[in-house]
Amino acid sequence: MKYFTTVNDITDSGGLVKAALALKKNPFAHSHLGKNKTLGLIFLNPSLRTRLSTQKAARMLGMDVVIMNMDKESWAIEWKDDVIMNGSTVEHIKDAAAVLGMYCDIIGIRCFASLSDRGQDYSEHLLVQLMRYCQVPVVSLESATLHPLQSLADAITIAEHQRKGIRPKVVLTWAPHIKPLPQAVANSFSEWMLRLDTDVTIACPEGYDLCEDYTRGAKLTHNQEEALKDADFIYVKNWSAYEPYGAMPEVKTNWMLTEEKYRLSAQAHIMHCLPVRRNLELSSALIDHPNSLVKHQAENRLYAAMVVLKTMLETVRKTETSTIEVQEIEQV
Amino acid sequence: MKYFTTVNDITDSGGLVKAALALKKNPFAHSHLGKNKTLGLIFLNPSLRTRLSTQKAARMLGMDVVIMNMDKESWAIEWKDDVIMNGSTVEHIKDAAAVLGMYCDIIGIRCFASLSDRGQDYSEHLLVQLMRYCQVPVVSLESATLHPLQSLADAITIAEHQRKGIRPKVVLTWAPHIKPLPQAVANSFSEWMLRLDTDVTIACPEGYDLCEDYTRGAKLTHNQEEALKDADFIYVKNWSAYEPYGAMPEVKTNWMLTEEKYRLSAQAHIMHCLPVRRNLELSSALIDHPNSLVKHQAENRLYAAMVVLKTMLETVRKTETSTIEVQEIEQV
Amino acid sequence: MKYFTTVNDITDSGGLVKAALALKKNPFAHSHLGKNKTLGLIFLNPSLRTRLSTQKAARMLGMDVVIMNMDKESWAIEWKDDVIMNGSTVEHIKDAAAVLGMYCDIIGIRCFASLSDRGQDYSEHLLVQLMRYCQVPVVSLESATLHPLQSLADAITIAEHQRKGIRPKVVLTWAPHIKPLPQAVANSFSEWMLRLDTDVTIACPEGYDLCEDYTRGAKLTHNQEEALKDADFIYVKNWSAYEPYGAMPEVKTNWMLTEEKYRLSAQAHIMHCLPVRRNLELSSALIDHPNSLVKHQAENRLYAAMVVLKTMLETVRKTETSTIEVQEIEQV
Numbered sequence: 001m002k003y004f005t006t007v008n009d010i011t012d013s014g015g016l017v018k019a020a021l022a023l024k025k026n027p028f029a030h031s032h033l034g035k036n037k038t039l040g041l042i043f044l045n046p047s048l049r050t051r052l053s054t055q056k057a058a059r060m061l062g063m064d065v066v067i068m069n070m071d072k073e074s075w076a077i078e079w080k081d082d083v084i085m086n087g088s089t090v091e092h093i094k095d096a097a098a099v100l101g102m103y104c105d106i107i108g109i110r111c112f113a114s115l116s117d118r119g120q121d122y123s124e125h126l127l128v129q130l131m132r133y134c135q136v137p138v139v140s141l142e143s144a145t146l147h148p149l150q151s152l153a154d155a156i157t158i159a160e161h162q163r164k165g166i167r168p169k170v171v172l173t174w175a176p177h178i179k180p181l182p183q184a185v186a187n188s189f190s191e192w193m194l195r196l197d198t199d200v201t202i203a204c205p206e207g208y209d210l211c212e213d214y215t216r217g218a219k220l221t222h223n224q225e226e227a228l229k230d231a232d233f234i235y236v237k238n239w240s241a242y243e244p245y246g247a248m249p250e251v252k253t254n255w256m257l258t259e260e261k262y263r264l265s266a267q268a269h270i271m272h273c274l275p276v277r278r279n280l281e282l283s284s285a286l287i288d289h290p291n292s293l294v295k296h297q298a299e300n301r302l303y304a305a306m307v308v309l310k311t312m313l314e315t316v317r318k319t320e321t322s323t324i325e326v327q328e329i330e331q332v
Numbered sequence: 333m334k335y336f337t338t339v340n341d342i343t344d345s346g347g348l349v350k351a352a353l354a355l356k357k358n359p360f361a362h363s364h365l366g367k368n369k370t371l372g373l374i375f376l377n378p379s380l381r382t383r384l385s386t387q388k389a390a391r392m393l394g395m396d397v398v399i400m401n402m403d404k405e406s407w408a409i410e411w412k413d414d415v416i417m418n419g420s421t422v423e424h425i426k427d428a429a430a431v432l433g434m435y436c437d438i439i440g441i442r443c444f445a446s447l448s449d450r451g452q453d454y455s456e457h458l459l460v461q462l463m464r465y466c467q468v469p470v471v472s473l474e475s476a477t478l479h480p481l482q483s484l485a486d487a488i489t490i491a492e493h494q495r496k497g498i499r500p501k502v503v504l505t506w507a508p509h510i511k512p513l514p515q516a517v518a519n520s521f522s523e524w525m526l527r528l529d530t531d532v533t534i535a536c537p538e539g540y541d542l543c544e545d546y547t548r549g550a551k552l553t554h555n556q557e558e559a560l561k562d563a564d565f566i567y568v569k570n571w572s573a574y575e576p577y578g579a580m581p582e583v584k585t586n587w588m589l590t591e592e593k594y595r596l597s598a599q600a601h602i603m604h605c606l607p608v609r610r611n612l613e614l615s616s617a618l619i620d621h622p623n624s625l626v627k628h629q630a631e632n633r634l635y636a637a638m639v640v641l642k643t644m645l646e647t648v649r650k651t652e653t654s655t656i657e658v659q660e661i662e663q664v
Numbered sequence: 665m666k667y668f669t670t671v672n673d674i675t676d677s678g679g680l681v682k683a684a685l686a687l688k689k690n691p692f693a694h695s696h697l698g699k700n701k702t703l704g705l706i707f708l709n710p711s712l713r714t715r716l717s718t719q720k721a722a723r724m725l726g727m728d729v730v731i732m733n734m735d736k737e738s739w740a741i742e743w744k745d746d747v748i749m750n751g752s753t754v755e756h757i758k759d760a761a762a763v764l765g766m767y768c769d770i771i772g773i774r775c776f777a778s779l780s781d782r783g784q785d786y787s788e789h790l791l792v793q794l795m796r797y798c799q800v801p802v803v804s805l806e807s808a809t810l811h812p813l814q815s816l817a818d819a820i821t822i823a824e825h826q827r828k829g830i831r832p833k834v835v836l837t838w839a840p841h842i843k844p845l846p847q848a849v850a851n852s853f854s855e856w857m858l859r860l861d862t863d864v865t866i867a868c869p870e871g872y873d874l875c876e877d878y879t880r881g882a883k884l885t886h887n888q889e890e891a892l893k894d895a896d897f898i899y900v901k902n903w904s905a906y907e908p909y910g911a912m913p914e915v916k917t918n919w920m921l922t923e924e925k926y927r928l929s930a931q932a933h934i935m936h937c938l939p940v941r942r943n944l945e946l947s948s949a950l951i952d953h954p955n956s957l958v959k960h961q962a963e964n965r966l967y968a969a970m971v972v973l974k975t976m977l978e979t980v981r982k983t984e985t986s987t988i989e990v991q992e993i994e995q996v
Contacts, residue, residue, distance in 0.1 A: 028368055036692055038720055048406040048428060052398055052435045056370055059396050064723045066716055069405060073733060074712040075939050084943040086842050091939030095951070096712060099938065099962045103716045178418050274431065275407050275423030279416040287427070298431045360700055380738040380760060384730055384767045388702055391728050401737060510750050606763065607739050607755030611748040619759070630763045 001311045004148055005127060005140040007191045013155070014196060020156050020300070020307040027060055027306070033313050034063030040104030041067045041141065044126070045112045049274060049301050050141045050149065054108055057305035061313065066104065079129055093126075097133035106312050107134055110141035113182035115246035121145065121182075122211070137312045139305075145211075147184045150273050150297075151192035152304040157296045158198070158233055161269050167199055168232040171268070173224055174204035175281035176255055180240035180248050185273050187214040189235055194218060203227035204239075207249035211242050224255060231265040233293075236272045236282045257282040262289075269293045333643045336480055337459060337472040339523045345487070346528060352488050352632070352639040359392055359638070365645050366395030372436030373399045373473065376458070377444045381606060381633050382473045382481065386440055389637035393645065398436065411461055425458075429465035438469045438644050445476035445514035447578035453477065453514075454543070469644040471637075477543075479516045482605050482629075483524035484636040489628045490530070490565055493601050499531055500564040503600075505556055506536035507613035508587055512572035512580050517605050519546040521567055526550060535559035536571075539581030543574050556587060563597040565625075568604045568614045589614040594621075601625045665975045668812055669791060669804040671855045677819070678860060684820050684964070684971040691724055691970070697977050698727030704768030705731045705805065708790070709776045713938060713965050714805045714813065718772055721969035725977065730768065743793055757790075761797035770976050771798055774805035777846035779910035785809065785846075786875070801976040803969075809875075811848045814937050814961075815856035816968040821960045822862070822897055825933050831863055832896040835932070837888055838868035839945035840919055844904035844912050849937050851878040853899055858882060867891035868903075871913035875906050888919060895929040897957075900936045900946045921946035926953075933957045 003009050010016055023029075039058040043051065051067075058065045068074055077096055078089035085092065100107055111126040121144040131138045140148055162168045170193050172186060186202075191214045193200045200218040202210065209220065221227050228234065236257050241247040256279075262268070270282070270292045278284045287294055335341050342348055355361075371390040375383065383399075390397045400406055409428055410421035417424065432439055443458040453476040463470045472480055494500045502525050504518060518534075523546045525532045532550040534542065541552065553559050560566065568589050573579040588611075594600070602614070602624045610616045619626055667673050674680055687693075703722040707715065715731075722729045732738055741760055742753035749756065764771055775790040785808040795802045804812055826832045834857050836850060850866075855878045857864045864882040866874065873884065885891050892898065900921050905911040920943075926932070934946070934956045942948045951958055 031368075036695075036724070038723070040716070043405070046406050048400070048423070049431055049435075051405065052372070052400070052432070055398050056396070056435050059370075060368070064720070066719050068712070068716070072404070072736070073707070073715065074710050078942075082948070085941035086944050090941070091712070092942050094942075095938055095940060095958070098959050099713055100716070102959065102963045103720050103966065274427055276427060277417035277422070278410075278424050278426075279414075280418050284414065294427070295430050295434065299434045302435065363700075375737070378738050380732070380755070381763055383737065384704070384732065384764070387730050388728070388767050391702075392700070404736070606759055608759060609749035609754070610742075610756050610758075611746075612750050616746065626759070627762050627766065631766045634767065 001308070001315055002137050003131060004308045004312070005124070005138070005143060006146050006148055007151070007195045013192065016152065016307060017155050017159050017196070020152070020303040021159065023306050023310070024303045030310055031060060031062045033310060034058065034061035037105040037313060037316065038064045038066060038103065039309065040100055040107045041065060042100070042107065042109040043067070043069050043141075045110050047110055047141065049298055050110060053301035054141060054149070054305045057302050058309055060306060061309055063309070079126055093129045094133045097130050098135070101134035101136045104136060105316055106137045106139065106309065108139045108141045111143055113144035113184065115180055115182060115240060118245035137316065139308055139312070142184055144182065145184055146188040146191070147273070148188055149301065149304050149308065150185060151188040152308070153297055153300040154189060154235070154271065154273070155192050155196055156300040156303060157271070157293050160296065161293060162232065167197055169201065169230055170198045170233045170235065171201045171203060171227050171231040172235045172237065173227060173257065174208050174255055175236045175238045175257065176251065177238035177277065177281065180246050181238050183210055183239045183242060186210055186237050186239045189237070190214045190218055201227045201231075205249070205251040205255060207241055207247070208239065209242065210239070225261065225264055228261055228264040231268040234262070234265055234268045234270055236270070238281055256280065257286055259283060259285055262286060267291060271297060274298055333640070333647055334469050335463060336640045336644070337456070337470070337475060338478050338480055339483070339527045345524065348484065348639060349487050349491050349528070352484070352635040353491065355638050355642070356635045362642055363392060363394045365642060366390065366393040369437040369645060369648065370396045370398060370435065371641065372432055372439045373397060374432070374439065374441040375399070375401050375473075377442050379442055379473065381630055382442060385633035386473060386481070386637045389634050390641055392638060393641055395641070411458055425461045426465045429462050430467070433466035433468045436468060437648055438471065438641065439466055440471045440473045442473035443475055445516065447512055447514060447572060450577035469648065471640055471644070474516055476514065477516055478520040478523070479605070480520055481633065481636050481640065482517055483520040484640070485629055485632040486521060486567070486603065486605070487524055487528055488632040488635060489603070489625050492628065493625060494564065499529055501533065501562055502530045502565045502567065503533045503535060503559050503563040504567045504569065505559060505589065506540055506587055507568045507570045507589065508583065509570035509609065509613065512578050513570050515542055515571045515574060518542055518569050518571045521569070522546045522550055533559045533563075537581070537583040537587060539573050539579070540571065541574065542571070557593065557596055560593060560596040563600040566594070566597055566600045566602055568602070570613055588612065589618055591615060591617055594618060599623060603629060606630055665972070665979055666801050667795060668972045668976070669788070669802070669807060670810050670812055671815070671859045677856065680816065680971060681819050681823050681860070684816070684967040685823065687970050687974070688967045694974055695724060695726045697974060698722065698725040701769040701977060701980070702728045702730060702767065703973065704764055704771045705729060706764070706771065706773040707731070707733050707805075709774050711774055711805065713962055714774060717965035718805060718813070718969045721966050722973055724970060725973055727973070743790055757793045758797045761794050762799070765798035765800045768800060769980055770801045770803065770973065772803045772805045775807055777808035777848065779844055779846060779904060782909035801980065803972055803976070806848055808846065809848055810852040810855070811937070812852055813965065813968050813972065814849060815852040816972070817961055817964040818853055818899070818935065818937070819856050819860055820964040820967060821935070821957050824960065825957060826896065831861055833865065833894055834862045834897045834899065835865045835867060835891050835895040836899045836901065837891060837921065838872055838919055839900045839902045839921065840915065841902035841941065841945065844910050845902050847874055847903045847906060850874055850901050850903045853901070854878045854882055865891045865895070869913070869915040869919060871905055871911070872903065873906065874903070889925065889928055892925055892928040895932040898926070898929055898932045898934055900934070902945055920944065921950060923947060923949055926950060931955060935961060938962055
């Protein structure tokens, strides 16, 4: 695995989930795999779970970790090609990425959506520029349109809690918020659930339909109550409008998940990626409900990061071995 | 030891000092104790000594360390229960702490006093919320009212320098400053010295009396010169008023410790927790005086942190062993 | 080696370059040398290459690394002696450095020029104060007047690319910029190249002559085209005026290195320390040119840092051994 930025980077997503569950049972079994390897983590945005879980996952694999809070600790980066750099940016991504690729064996980057330029956000401009120039494996720590480590952790959590032999009904339901948020978690959850063997329903108010590229195959509805009926897993998340991009069209009914609405489900498991605004997105009581999986999701971020890094390290090791073999052959 | 937030968390404070001195002689003797264990350090306030010494102590015990500069690198945290989170806070401590507790085996937190709401500060609202929700051992890296790692380092330093068989006279003397500081170091030094076998005198100007809960048993005076007489250890520190909370009532005489005043003592050892404002709190000459212990205090921060982490790790290991034994018994 | 702040700290600069090239071939051969040793990195200014390469070099030697972003994570430091600290600074460098020296075995510091007070900058006030008070080996991560790790990396890169038996013509040529930059990289490159066996030419517009102390022995010219003729290595770099200090006197001709000007050289290798402003300092095409060494320079930062830290660690180990021997003799 060279890149981990979308479910499409994975050939066997179910196998990856199983491999993560195996790691969870025996987390220190590969503590030498990452020896003498460095993971570089680049943050352009704040992070708690991702920062800590990825760091810890790498350390559990024996890797060294270096962290760069870009813009705070380093120089302002120029992301556009072919410009005369006589403004505020100090270093071009082409040069910064090449250097990072020299010092790190794997790079993780967090780069949120701007929510101002949809074309640029949905082209994953920043992520693609890094991948283009750094020449080493790259793992997304949440990009403009997707959050694959979160979705993998969600998939692991669902695998642990679904009833055997039954295709679960998974409902992604929009939640209120006070400011426009990216669509990344919602897009990502949808594309992963559709790839895995689940029955996906996405409920949101009019004006909040997600980009079709990520939801094709899901049941789409503007009726929250209908969607929640018989749900096995309810995933609560806010996002802003895809069209007009980043807008927050007025919603006349209350979409917060309450205990009353929850009763429509089949005693569903309650999910949220965190951070969550209590009593705004969903009621405090539901986050702390016996059926809530939010802590499990957070814990599984560790094993999601670990299985991805492990797979990448194995690819790196394989490349090294074949390079050494080639060298040996050449020397003969 | 599950918590280290006050001298009251310790049953045998003298024994802890002795254990720290033993570690100082052989600091790498336990370099495998922390293997595969992670210390999370959360900073809500700046830190130099605490940040470096705690990190180094943990590494000397073989632990991995992750650092989180909250508010700079992560989300704004909501500390109050039962609120509708429609303001500027993004994540509730209940969720953040639970997640931190999943990724870390021990958590350290630095959370200074606000100096605006005494009730909240003296209830140790932030520290208590973290302890309540994270479910792992917590060590205070200075809280609103106390600074136990500093006081333990001070106790170690005094143990190294006191004359055998003589109960030392320890004087805590207030010093001038340009802005209101918390009472944490003073409260903490007082409660530790009272617990250990020392003769404690606290001298401060009128209006600066500390909260009785921490000073009961000490001689209290507003006469600095009298207090300094025959002192074996002089601890210099500024703090703001407890009543009215956070105020800086005018002081008409100069309380800076000078060489002239120092001569009243019994060639006392001079102590300060650092950072110190030279020539404002005490004269430069006294900080650099042959009898000054400020560097020893700073060095002993290492062994204070180390003995606390070691004790906590032993508790964690013991719990793991008994859990494993219970599992084994259940499996039989 | 106790200090690495200028080429004058080195007795055998050619030997150091060779040692670095040996390390590059076998980077993990000394991975136990730094066991139980801590490198403290202090940043007063932003950093990408230096931060990552020094960290990685230390880890490859088995050292532990602690990082302190001063002013962001710690207290404001007072650098002047004999002041009454009743202003905004919270801790004196005398105390902070002593403490850092207690927790760290080697300290690295980045402290850029102010460009406002030449006397203070060229006295290396900050660096000298740290060295004076911390009592452990200190490596400059770029100071007010010099950037020795960069110059060592440059020297390593030139050693790798120069033709055998031919003394290379090395040209340092000034480049345009939008704001005044320190003279550190230029001073440093000049003093290292003059020490090594190269033919040094420095070209800059009138008004931009560097301080003679660093350029004595080099050919100095204000004619860029003449300078470039027959160059084997072209090093491009902006700097502000030494006199009047920090000024940017108007330059009427365009000093940006273009492909047209490049053709004057002997198919020279193109060098820049990065970060570089593309199409302002030199054309994008030249940075990406087959003869460009900028990525090699960045990669060699690793081995520059590594050879310096290795040499310092060997000094530290030797001191420890002789101290132990002295103790053993005393005990006999």
